[in-house]
Amino acid sequence: MLRTLARALLAALLIAAGVAHLTVLRRGYRIAVPDWATRLLRTDKDMIVVASGAVEIVLGAAVIGLPRERRRVGAAVAAFFAAVFPGNVHQWRTGASAPGLDTDRRRAARLLLQPVLVIWTIWATGEPRDTPGRAVRRRATVRHGISR
Structure with a gap:
């Protein structure tokens, strides 16, 4: 039950952030995109923001x-959160303000939030230890002599 709620909240967060990337916060999110990312991806900051917003919606x-x-x-969402972390570091290092991230304290808190998001994602999308499906698979492997 708790994991189900955590997944629903995770999905809502991703979809809301994705929609914000494409609409009201689109301009503000460009601030977090490091210049090296535009060179590496051979595109502009706006395209990176739009693409990341679309990815967030799809993942959600x-x-x-x-x-x-x-x-x-869950692994894809965790990888996405890890992939955007350099943008958060860039924003913190440069002191660039964006909506909701207009102080050094808030930018630092955002950095600390990123690992929490990864852990939350892995936990919420993982299997509980004693789910019926796992018990059935475990019995089947023992019965048929299959080792894991």
Whole structure:
């Protein structure tokens, strides 16, 4: 039950952030994109913001819409959170203000939040230790002599 709620909140967070990337906060999010990212990806900051927003929406929908792929989707979300971390570091190092991140303390708190998001994602999209599915698989492997 708690994991289900955590997944729903994670999906809502991703979708809301993605929509914000594409609409009201689009301009503000460009501040977090480091110049090296535009050179590496051979595009402009706005395209990076739009693409990351679209990815967030797709990942948020997948968290809820693909329950059989929950662990894989969780790994993709965690990887996404890790991939955007350099932008957060860039924003903190440069002191660039963005909506909601207009002080050094808030930018530092955002940095500390990123690992929490990764851990939350992995936990929320993982399997509980004693789910019926795991118990059935465990019995089947023992019965058929299959080692894990």
